[in-house]
Amino acid sequence: MISASINQQHIILFLILIIFFLFSFIWYRSDFAHYNSECPEMIHKQDNGVQDKTSVKPNPTPTPKDxxxxxxxxxxxxxxxxxxxxxxxxxxxxxxxxxxxxxxxxxxxxxxxxxxxxxxxxxxxxxxxxxxxxxxxxxxxxxxxxxxxxxxxxxxxxxxxxxxxxxxYGQIETMKEPQNFSIPKKSKLVSWVVSKWYPGVRRIAYYEELNKHVPIDVYGAKHMPLSVKDFHLTISQYKFYLAFENSIYRDYITEKLWPNAFGSWAVPVVLGTSRKNYEQFVPGDAFIHVDDFPSPKELADYLLELDKDDVKYQKYFKWRSRYYVKIGExxxxxxxxxxxxxxxxxxxxxxxxxxxxxxxxx
Structure with missing residues (x-):
């Protein structure tokens, strides 16, 4: 008799648990559906909790399969x-x-x-x-x-x-078929756009020495002004662009190379990670690396040499017949x-x- 009573208690407890889980599941599904119906009406808030009334973007409504x-x-x-x-x-x-x-x-x-x-x-x-x-x-x-x-x-x-x-920050993609291209007309030599002068970083010291041997037009903070609208039109007039990174760090190749230099059709002179690392991202004949020269003076001499030799200069554009630049999306x-x-x-x-x-x- 005692054993039968215990078994009945177990059965009742098991049935109660099943009912509880079924009720919880039904409640969760109905609550989630109710939330989804309300979600489109919500207003974005900035991280500080203040409503952004100038840029209201409703959150897309997720479904259970999303x-x-x-x-x-x-x-x-x-x-x-x-x-x-x-x-x-x-x-x-x-x-x-x-x-x-x-x-x-x-x-x-x-x-x-x-x-x-x-x-x-x-x-x-x-x-x-x-x-x-x-x-x-x-x-x-x-x-x-x-x-x-x-x-x-x-x-x-x-x-x-x-x-x-x-x-x-960008990628080189292969074209389906080779394409013809034309290089924008160049009337100026070297440019650099820089907004922050971090003390002690290599690019500042290198620029100061390089500028002793070749003229460099500098745009940005505390230099010649240049609007975003006029950026590519201005820089495309230069044969070379200093794509100098603020940090020398593996894989750190930023907008200085991608939209700034490549997007303006200026040959990039890069300072940053190693040439070997750059060549994991872009063709080796698409850029000039400062580490290829013993000193800034030798680099300046080479740039001046290319300025006088159109055939040698145009070799830095041959890759564009096979590849195109894809900027970050x-x-x-x-x-x-x-x-x-x-x-x-x-x-x-x-x-x-x-x-x-x-x-x-x-």
Whole structure:
């Protein structure tokens, strides 16, 4: 009798548990559907909590089948359209800034520059399926607060090729067929556009010595003004452009080469990572590297020599018959790429020490 009574209690308890789980599942589905119906009416808020009335962009409505990427903070405070993934070739990807989706988001992309302390990070525990993506396109010279990122992230998105999500500033693509091209008319010699003079960095000292032997027109802060509108038209008049990076760091090849030099059809004179590293991204005959010369004077002599020899100068453009330059696609593309990578690569890892990984080549 006692045994039969215990068995009946077990059966009743089992039935109660089944009813409880069924009720919880029905409640969750109805609550999620209700939330989706309300989501389009929401207004974006900036990270400081102030409504941005000048740029209202409704969050796209996710469905249970979508891969959801949560934009935790706007990169440099600059908002962008969140509904472009399908248009850009990433169907089933939804970007959102709505932090109430944190519990179901497949990835949370955190732009490093906006994180001043740990309280700017998500405070809830990370779901086991979720990726925290460390997004940074700046070199070690500029990046701060790396140590507080330890044991938090399980994906990286940077300009480094060994990142989980590789995000270069530009790329060289092969043309389907060779194309003819024409070089813009050149009437000036060397130009440089620079906005920040970091004390002690190599490019400043190199420029000052190079300028003793060849004239250089400098644009930017504290120099000749140059608007964004007039940039390419102005720089295309020069035969050479100083694509000098502020940091010498592996894979760090920025807009100074891509849109500035290549986009203006000026032969880039590069200072940065090694020639070998540059040639992993661009043809070796597409640029002049400062390290190919014993001193700035020898480089200046070579530039002056090319200025007098059109045949030798034009050799730096031959690659353009076979390749074209693809500039970075912009913020929506970057974040939609996160979605695509997560779909294809579900592997899980933890970056125990962001600083150790990012600074290992400094």
């Amino acid at each position: 891969t959801i990427v949560l934009v935790w903070n706007w990169p440099w405070g600059q908002q962008f359209a969140l509904d472009k993934c399908t248009e850009l070739g990433f169907p089933g990807c939804k970007l959102s800034t709505d932090r109430s989706l944190y519990g179901i988001a497949d990835a949370v992309v955190i732009h490093h520059a906006a994180i001043g302390n740990k309280y700017a990070l998500p405070q809830q525990p990370r779901p086991s399926f979720q990726r925290w993506v460390w997004f940074n396109l700046e070199p070690p010279l500029i990046v701060k607060n790396l140590e507080m990122m330890d044991n938090l992230f399980n994906a990286t998105m940077t300009f480094r090729q060994d990142s989980d999500i590789f995000m270069p 912009g913020r929506p593309y970057q974040y939609c790429t996160v979605c695509a990578v997560i779909k294809k690569s579900p592997r899980y890892r933890v970056v125990h020490e962001i600083a150790k990984w990012f600074l290992k080549d400094v």
